[in-house]
Amino acid sequence: MRLPLVLATALTASSLLLAAPTQAAEAAAPSTDQPLLRTLAAEVDAKALESTIRSLVGFGTRHTLSETKSETRGIGAARRWTQKRFEAISKDCGGCLIIETPSDVVTGRRVPNPTEVVNVLAIQKGTSDPDRVILIAGHIDSRVTDVMDFTSDAPGANDDASGVAAVIEAARVLSKHRFPATLVFAVLSGEEQGLLGGKILANHARAKGWKIEADLNNDIIGNSRGQSGVMNNTQVRVFSEGTKAVETPEQANSRRYNGGEVDSPSRNLARYLDGLADRYLNNFDVVMVYRTDRYGRGGDQVPLLEAGYPAVRVTEAAENYDRQHQNLRTENGKAYGDVIEGVDFAYLSQVTRLNVVAMASLASAPPPPSGVKIEGAVSPDTKVSWAATPRAAGHRVWWRVTTDPQWRLNRWVAGPATNATLKDVVIDDFFFGVSAISPDGWESPTVFPGAAGSFESPPPVAATPPVK
Structure with missing residues (x-):
């Protein structure tokens, strides 16, 4: 299948600039297959x-x-x-x-x-x-x-x-x-x-x-x-x-x-x-x-x-x-x-x-990440950040073309790191998200940046109002 031009361009640039660190990081990523x-x-x-x-x-x-x-x-x-x-x-x-x-x-x-x-x-x-x-x-x-x-x-x-x-x-x-x-x-x-x-x-x-x-x-x-x-x-x-x-x-x-x-x-x-x-x-x-x-x-x-x-x-x-x-x-x-x-x-x-x-x-799985943010206006790179997630061995940063229904591309970020810079991935052209992965490979849902994608629950209420 022929890739959209914008996706093909991003893949080429990312693979050239991130090939070595990505391969090394992927080798350390836990397997997410769960028998x-x-x-x-x-x-x-x-x-x-x-x-x-x-x-x-x-x-x-x-x-x-x-x-x-x-x-x-x-x-x-x-x-x-x-x-x-x-x-x-x-x-x-x-x-x-x-x-x-x-x-x-x-x-x-x-x-x-x-x-x-x-x-x-x-x-x-x-x-x-x-x-x-x-x-x-x-x-x-x-x-x-x-x-x-x-x-x-x-x-x-x-x-x-x-x-x-x-x-x-x-x-x-x-x-x-x-x-x-x-x-x-x-x-x-x-x-x-x-x-x-x-x-x-x-x-x-x-x-x-x-x-x-x-x-x-x-x-x-x-x-x-x-x-x-x-x-x-x-x-x-x-x-x-x-x-x-x-x-x-x-x-x-x-x-x-x-x-x-x-x-x-x-x-x-x-x-x-x-x-x-x-x-x-x-x-x-x-x-x-x-x-x-x-x-x-x-x-x-x-x-x-x-x-x-x-x-x-x-x-x-x-x-x-x-x-x-x-x-x-x-x-x-x-x-x-x-x-x-x-x-x-x-x-x-x-x-x-x-x-x-x-x-x-x-x-x-660990809870879905919180505090997910993106930065990169007027820049060839996109920076993604998040708060530390309890029980996470690391996180995956995901991105996809804005018309794609599924997350397609990802980068593994091991350990306690709470940010990643995606070189030559232009913020304007993609949607981004972050998932958390436990040491034994259980993965959370992906979280879109900001309030639109946050999984955080509302605060508790003091009393239960009646149903009408």
């Missing part, structure tokens, strides 16, 4: 995923406004079943999971009467950096055509028992191992009534002072045959916001002038997942979608973004809308409704593997 990730991917069990979905479908409806006292039907029974499932997993790992059930009493447009909305969280504390949090989420509530109908059967097999199954299976697999950062397995309620569970989770995180590095929101991840009949069991979509929801006017002005529209922490998190899929999953690819969510639609990652946390939405590649938000029925020979027959468990296993691999990799 553990292949082992973890192999431990995901399609039968366990199916068992979870069958149990959740068996509660008839899991509508947020449905029955809470029954042990066999409704949202209350489903939540309690989920909590017991987490407790069983925790027992198997010697009590490694802490179960929390943050809640709020909510009223609103889709909740006409005061209703307690309860999330179920299983928390696996990190061994050395417990304030850093890697989070996976799915929503347990379901619905039919009328969002206010809380009595009709609403199996919600794919939307979103599939996501809940991935969360529980990730907890089962990952709880057998220990990681520097904290893992949170979140089963949320109230998504269909206005992203209520996501809001409760965001408030809980702020109150706890969690430094959320990644929220992987899994919503509708188990179907492989689209409404048009197209089959796609080799791809999954990862949606990510382009500019931060919490961007200030001053930050927006800087970003509009200097770039960063496609380099939010969420966008670089999506790139990270794409790279992991390429290296550790067989015949499975991440399709990055440059949107916060599907057109005109939303999910529980949105309240996390609005609170200032990096978050992505993971969703199947080929949706079947006849199986979403539909009353169970057959019309003119066509079946409607979100039933278990619409779930492809082999495909769901692949999506779950992606989540498991991503959580383990993120939790094992």
Whole structure:
């Protein structure tokens, strides 16, 4: 493939001027291949995923406004079943999971009467950096055509028992191992009534002072045959916001002038997942979608973004809308409704593997670098600098042509150094970033310079505001 002229020129100049030091430095760089990730991917069990979905479908409806006292039907029974499932997993790992059930009493447009909305969280504390949090989420509530109908059967097999199954299976697999950062397995309620569970989770995180590095929101991840009949069991979509929801006017002005529209922490998190899929999953690819969510639609990652946390939405590649938000029925020979027959468990296993691999990799790596800056106006060279990163053996400085979706070029900077000068790499022509690598080769996501790309979490709040 012929390289763009600007890239070819930069490669030629850089290779001539940096060949000797780069080769020497690369020899000392830790290998970033991680056999553990292949082992973890192999431990995901399609039968366990199916068992979870069958149990959740068996509660008839899991509508947020449905029955809470029954042990066999409704949202209350489903939540309690989920909590017991987490407790069983925790027992198997010697009590490694802490179960929390943050809640709020909510009223609103889709909740006409005061209703307690309860999330179920299983928390696996990190061994050395417990304030850093890697989070996976799915929503347990379901619905039919009328969002206010809380009595009709609403199996919600794919939307979103599939996501809940991935969360529980990730907890089962990952709880057998220990990681520097904290893992949170979140089963949320109230998504269909206005992203209520996501809001409760965001408030809980702020109150706890969690430094959320990644929220992987899994919503509708188990179907492989689209409404048009197209089959796609080799791809999954990862949606990510382009500019931060919490961007200030001053930050927006800087970003509009200097770039960063496609380099939010969420966008670089999506790139990270794409790279992991390429290296550790067989015949499975991440399709990055440059949107916060599907057109005109939303999910529980949105309240996390609005609170200032990096978050992505993971969703199947080929949706079947006849199986979403539909009353169970057959019309003119066509079946409607979100039933278990619409779930492809082999495909769901692949999506779950992606989540498991991503959580383990993120939790094992050093935190994403902070204080990333670039300098080089009216200069043939670019200087990149950053703050020292805990547990890092060194850093990679990355750069790419501004129209390239992926980071392409890099230079390894070993040891405690916190800056690098890229000779004959003109700042005007590229985007830049920095990742941190541990002594045993675990690599963080790449961080774009300035506020546009920073992974830093918002400060904690003194009290949790009510959800409205």
